[in-house]
Amino acid sequence: MFHQLEGSQAIARAVALCRPGVICAYPITPQTHIVEGVGELVRDGHLEHCEFINVESEMAALSVAIGSQAAGVRSYTATSSQGLLHMIEAVYNASGLELPLVMTLGNRAIGAPINIWNDHSDAMSVRDTGWIMLFAETNQEAVDLHLQAFLIAEKVSCPVMVCVDGFILTHAYERVDIPSQEEVDEFLPPYTPRVSLDVDDPVAIGAMVSPDYFFEVRYLAHRRQMDSLEIICCVAESFWKKFGRDSGGLFHEYHTDGAETIVVTLGSVAGTIKDVVDELNASGEKFGVIALTSYRPFPADSLKNSLKNAARAIVVEKAFAIGIGGILFQEIELLMKNINVKIVSVVAGIGGRSITKSMLRECFLNKNSGENVFLGLNEDIVAKEYVPMKSHSCEGNVP
Amino acid sequence: MSNFPLGNIGGTPTVQSDFARPNSLTGGHRGCQGCGEALGARCAIDAAHQTTGGKILVVNATGCLEVFSCCFPENSWSVPWLHSLFGNAPAVATGVAAALRSRGQDSIRVIAQGGDGATYDIGMGCLSGMFDRNDDVLYICYDNQAYMNTGVQRSGATPPLARTATTLPNKSYLGSDPQTGKNLPEIAMAHGIPYVATASIGNIRDLEQKVSRAINIRGSRYIQIHVPCPLGWGYPTAETIRIARLAVQCGLYPLFEGEYGKLVGSTPVEEPIPVESYLRPQRRFAHLFGKNVSANAVGVLQNIANGNMEKYRLNWEILDA
Numbered sequence: 109m110f111h112q113l114e115g116s117q118a119i120a121r122a123v124a125l126c127r128p129g130v131i132c133a134y135p136i137t138p139q140t141h142i143v144e145g146v147g148e149l150v151r152d153g154h155l156e157h158c159e160f161i162n163v164e165s166e167m168a169a170l171s172v173a174i175g176s177q178a179a180g181v182r183s184y185t186a187t188s189s190q191g192l193l194h195m196i197e198a199v200y201n202a203s204g205l206e207l208p209l210v211m212t213l214g215n216r217a218i219g220a221p222i223n224i225w226n227d228h229s230d231a232m233s234v235r236d237t238g239w240i241m242l243f244a245e246t247n248q249e250a251v252d253l254h255l256q257a258f259l260i261a262e263k264v265s266c267p268v269m270v271c272v273d274g275f276i277l278t279h280a281y282e283r284v285d286i287p288s289q290e291e292v293d294e295f296l297p298p299y300t301p302r303v304s305l306d307v308d309d310p311v312a313i314g315a316m317v318s319p320d321y322f323f324e325v326r327y328l329a330h331r332r333q334m335d336s337l338e339i340i341c342c343v344a345e346s347f348w349k350k351f352g353r354d355s356g357g358l359f360h361e362y363h364t365d366g367a368e369t370i371v372v373t374l375g376s377v378a379g380t381i382k383d384v385v386d387e388l389n390a391s392g393e394k395f396g397v398i399a400l401t402s403y404r405p406f407p408a409d410s411l412k413n414s415l416k417n418a419a420r421a422i423v424v425e426k427a428f429a430i431g432i433g434g435i436l437f438q439e440i441e442l443l444m445k446n447i448n449v450k451i452v453s454v455v456a457g458i459g460g461r462s463i464t465k466s467m468l469r470e471c472f473l474n475k476n477s478g479e480n481v482f483l484g485l486n487e488d489i490v491a492k493e494y495v496p497m498k499s500h501s502c503e504g505n506v507p
Numbered sequence: 508m509s510n511f512p513l514g515n516i517g518g519t520p521t522v523q524s525d526f527a528r529p530n531s532l533t534g535g536h537r538g539c540q541g542c543g544e545a546l547g548a549r550c551a552i553d554a555a556h557q558t559t560g561g562k563i564l565v566v567n568a569t570g571c572l573e574v575f576s577c578c579f580p581e582n583s584w585s586v587p588w589l590h591s592l593f594g595n596a597p598a599v600a601t602g603v604a605a606a607l608r609s610r611g612q613d614s615i616r617v618i619a620q621g622g623d624g625a626t627y628d629i630g631m632g633c634l635s636g637m638f639d640r641n642d643d644v645l646y647i648c649y650d651n652q653a654y655m656n657t658g659v660q661r662s663g664a665t666p667p668l669a670r671t672a673t674t675l676p677n678k679s680y681l682g683s684d685p686q687t688g689k690n691l692p693e694i695a696m697a698h699g700i701p702y703v704a705t706a707s708i709g710n711i712r713d714l715e716q717k718v719s720r721a722i723n724i725r726g727s728r729y730i731q732i733h734v735p736c737p738l739g740w741g742y743p744t745a746e747t748i749r750i751a752r753l754a755v756q757c758g759l760y761p762l763f764e765g766e767y768g769k770l771v772g773s774t775p776v777e778e779p780i781p782v783e784s785y786l787r788p789q790r791r792f793a794h795l796f797g798k799n800v801s802a803n804a805v806g807v808l809q810n811i812a813n814g815n816m817e818k819y820r821l822n823w824e825i826l827d828a
Contacts, residue, residue: 164636175602314590
């Protein structure tokens, strides 16, 4: 049924439809409305047998979820930015213990300087933690991905992080189709843990592992994630059959057949990019778009296949690694080695900087741009600050 | 009850003296010879096991206890056991308890356990949060007064003037500063939780009784067990129990119980001894007895013991607060 909802409220309803047994909440902008929303649903009796716990930190939020999931109950939490960094040790722990919990990440920049607005620095900081990471393009997809996330997590026995752009999605009101409880129950069966704490069948979870076995454990985690590419596709397919929406999967392609330039991106900015591409194509250009849904596992082979016939791939991303540059860009460049496709890195939207259609249009049409574009950067500020910064750092002799 | 355990003479036998004891922590683990923590953990978990008929789930913080008991593919625990991280055991236990509540399995009891580093320092936030929510968990701290697993570094539980690897005494420094350290049992009591107790492996009967009592109380409970460490404290491995008893007898480790923020009872010290009798056998205090050290140094610790005697009324027993 269609509702006009704030993204966070839509996500809260989707999570509640998945019948988690334990939900932990700690406030951090821009994720807070999500846990507020689920908390209200729990207290209003929409969610039976669900424990809603207000914790004292993000470290505790994920740790409580780890404990409840290890005790055999479907668990959920949400965070953003600094909160994700605060719980980083538990992020690794959840995947290491193969606990299929689900967490929403309301994407936000990381400080210092402190900044509450949207970019993907938080998600990128945990890209190698062993979690499955899915990016939503719209609020509808955010809802759909949460329904799929629990199923994927439990099939693979691996935690899933659903990345949703802070403010742009979490705080935007849109028309969203929220399925019925019956439909979701048919799609997502009750959770049956592979291993859990049980007084009738005692197990030890979380042993110390020596060099004799550790390498294999980590390698198997890698294999498991690579295998989950197929499961993510299967889940998206059964979602499509059940709900009639093409949500989830590895990535969404838009006019990529015969495209000379393909723009690759993550998250909500794909919508703006598609609009720009529509306008450009209407004037005779040949642009396509790939919006990645599954960032981890990285769908390397499929992506390579979709990009190999283009002349140029522009990677538009809302994060970069200081000291090297675009992150998704590097991964795609590595993927396309020995294939004659020019890869361009476009870093944009950092710390909530607006990404406008005109900026993108100009950028996409500039076929002689360098390989590293920082789109929307205020060159005046940079020029003013860079010269004294550089002269200062060069002062004096290096001992 | 007596400060001197009477074994099985004249009283209820201890769980440990029962041939059918649960052996929650079985032999073959990698604990050091004379490890007080291994003894404390076995006594505590066995008592909880027997009281609940085996209906316990245990969450363990990182530390000696976790490392020596569960090194894959070996495991010394015969109870369901979960280890997550160093600083999050109370929160993980909160999650386990929440899962049990969600499934309507309230008869299964949850224990979280860790050393003093995990409890006093890195896990303090999570522990306070657990107390704040009055989550249905019994938290047991095995207090050996330093970070033993990493090689004896100072923790918030390290007593004043103790030598650790990060408080090495020299000519002008006598070990951990006198004004440092915290009283976690009292911090726990300040949260107003239903039950707080201190115990010692030098008094197993008392320890078992406190655990058996605490395990079935609803809400947050905290028990702190004094567990001497032969390696970290520097005494012969056969002396663990004796050292533990000396700590209680001199007043430096008061055994008491608190309910809802109030002290409700303490174990009297029948024949108090000077702290020197407890300090001298331990290498971590040897620098206090060198040639050029003023008697004042030992006096600092004696004052703490005297203060405990008064504060916890160790000279007599009170039945009601």
